[in-house]
Amino acid sequence: MGTATTASHDVGHRPRRPFDVQRVREDFPILKEEIHGKPLVYLDNAATTQKPRQVIEAEQQFYLHDNSNIHRGVHELSERATQAYEDGREKVRRFLNARESREIIFVRGTTEAINLVAQTFGRERVGAGDEIVISAMEHHSNIVPWQILCQEKGARLRVAPINDRGELIWEEFLKLLGARTRLVAVTHVSNVLGTVNPVKAIVEAAHRLDIPVLLDGAQAAPHQPVDVQALDCDFYAFSGHKIYGPTGVGVLYGKANLLEAMPPYQGGGDMISSVTFEKTTYNTLPYKFEAGTPNVAGVVGLGAAIDYVCEIGLEWIAAYEQELLQDAIRKLEKVPGLTMIGAAREKAAVISFVLEGLHPHDVGTVLDQEGVAVRTGHHCAQPLMDRFQVPATTRASFALYNTHQEVDALVAGLHKVREVLG
Numbered sequence: 001m002g003t004a005t006t007a008s009h010d011v012g013h014r015p016r017r018p019f020d021v022q023r024v025r026e027d028f029p030i031l032k033e034e035i036h037g038k039p040l041v042y043l044d045n046a047a048t049t050q051k052p053r054q055v056i057e058a059e060q061q062f063y064l065h066d067n068s069n070i071h072r073g074v075h076e077l078s079e080r081a082t083q084a085y086e087d088g089r090e091k092v093r094r095f096l097n098a099r100e101s102r103e104i105i106f107v108r109g110t111t112e113a114i115n116l117v118a119q120t121f122g123r124e125r126v127g128a129g130d131e132i133v134i135s136a137m138e139h140h141s142n143i144v145p146w147q148i149l150c151q152e153k154g155a156r157l158r159v160a161p162i163n164d165r166g167e168l169i170w171e172e173f174l175k176l177l178g179a180r181t182r183l184v185a186v187t188h189v190s191n192v193l194g195t196v197n198p199v200k201a202i203v204e205a206a207h208r209l210d211i212p213v214l215l216d217g218a219q220a221a222p223h224q225p226v227d228v229q230a231l232d233c234d235f236y237a238f239s240g241h242k243i244y245g246p247t248g249v250g251v252l253y254g255k256a257n258l259l260e261a262m263p264p265y266q267g268g269g270d271m272i273s274s275v276t277f278e279k280t281t282y283n284t285l286p287y288k289f290e291a292g293t294p295n296v297a298g299v300v301g302l303g304a305a306i307d308y309v310c311e312i313g314l315e316w317i318a319a320y321e322q323e324l325l326q327d328a329i330r331k332l333e334k335v336p337g338l339t340m341i342g343a344a345r346e347k348a349a350v351i352s353f354v355l356e357g358l359h360p361h362d363v364g365t366v367l368d369q370e371g372v373a374v375r376t377g378h379h380c381a382q383p384l385m386d387r388f389q390v391p392a393t394t395r396a397s398f399a400l401y402n403t404h405q406e407v408d409a410l411v412a413g414l415h416k417v418r419e420v421l422g
């Protein structure tokens with residue numbers, strides 16, 4: 001069973017120089033903030049990442065010099081803005097190694113990307129008695145859109161179970177695939193457990209039965225190389241704000257033949273070819289799915305974020321984050337009363353844990369007083385909390401600018417939590 005991706009496809013993913021975390025940190029002005037008089041230790045990267053100067057400046061430059069609506073005017077600014085937007089699309093295409101730039105649809109984020117597929121592809125292809133297969137570790141964004149669709153169509157949501165390590169149970173997953181399965185929709189990397197799913201093997205298994213596969217890449221694309229052609233997935237979704245880019249912009253990749261056959265998502269400007277009161281014909285890809293004025297500055301920022309991670313090299317980023325993860329696991333194991341949730345053999349740098357006798361919200365509040373930002377709660381994965389029989393967890397999630405000293409600060413913070421809360 002293969003795992004994840006090993007892309008050697010493109011200049012975009014080739015490391016250019018040894019990874020230097022101090023140099024990287026210089027690019028992120030916010031990391032110099034003090035929180036309650038302590039240096040910020042930002043370990044909430046799965047929720048959103050901080051932005052490098054390069055991204056902030058790219059957006060600023062756009063607004064200072066090039067701002068206009070796109071695809072509409074013949075004037076110079078409109079041409080510049082259109083060019084900047086389409087350059088962003090080409091950067092994403094290269095980043096994912098998609099075959100064609102028309103396979104890249106800009107959306108608001110992963111959530112919208114999945115809803116788009118549910119409401120277009122899903123609406124057309126799913127009928128009464130059909131099935132959609134997801135996994136027990138999905139984010140609500142990859143559960144609820146399918147539930148809505150299933151309710152509408154009289155279809156059934158099937159959930160592949162996971163083991164106590166937080167890994168997909170392969171045989172059980174295979175058993176769910178059948179003649180009624182219309183789509184497999186699974187996360188590439190779990191936002192709670194860090195589990196890296198064997199997505200290539202999932203796609204292969206589904207494709208043997210002609211079942212298309214959507215991958216939720218929200219937690220994968222920022223942290224490891226992704227090659228959609230090598231994976232052969234049919235849809236891939238990710239969010240700009242988790243990859244050091246702006247909020248409000250994200251990507252849906254879809255294979256051209258599938259996108260071509262899908263009806264539009266929203267109606268409005270730019271997605272049409274011609275409109276009369278009697279009949280509307282739709283624009284070609286990718287515009288058919290981009291109704292209304294898009295987040296042009298956001299796409300410019302996302303392009304700058306992609307340039308940024310590609311300049312460093314996704315392989316370097318992945319390797320460095322693995323170092324941090326192993327260091328954190330080793331140290332957290334020694335914290336009395338701490339239980340980590342999820343011990344997948346393929347794991348990204350996300351650690352969820354509970355401290356015996358303490359509510360995660362209290363843990364998070366004391367950590368905040370120490371300058372340590374973590375997320376607490378159900379992480380938009382309530383069924384996964386149920387699976388592990390916990391109401392909530394504390395989650396530390398790492399990014400390329402985190403350091404071993406910050407791992408120590410987290411551990412010191414947890415000792416403080418014990419001191420304060422008993």
Ligand code: C6P
Pocket residue numbers: 046047048108109110111112139141142187189190191216218219239375379380
């Ligand atoms: N997870 C977290 O703290 P949006 O909100 O559309 O950018 O991404 C949604 C989403 C979808 N799938 C996965 C695996 C995710 O982790 C997320 C966002 C954040 O874990 C916010 S809930």
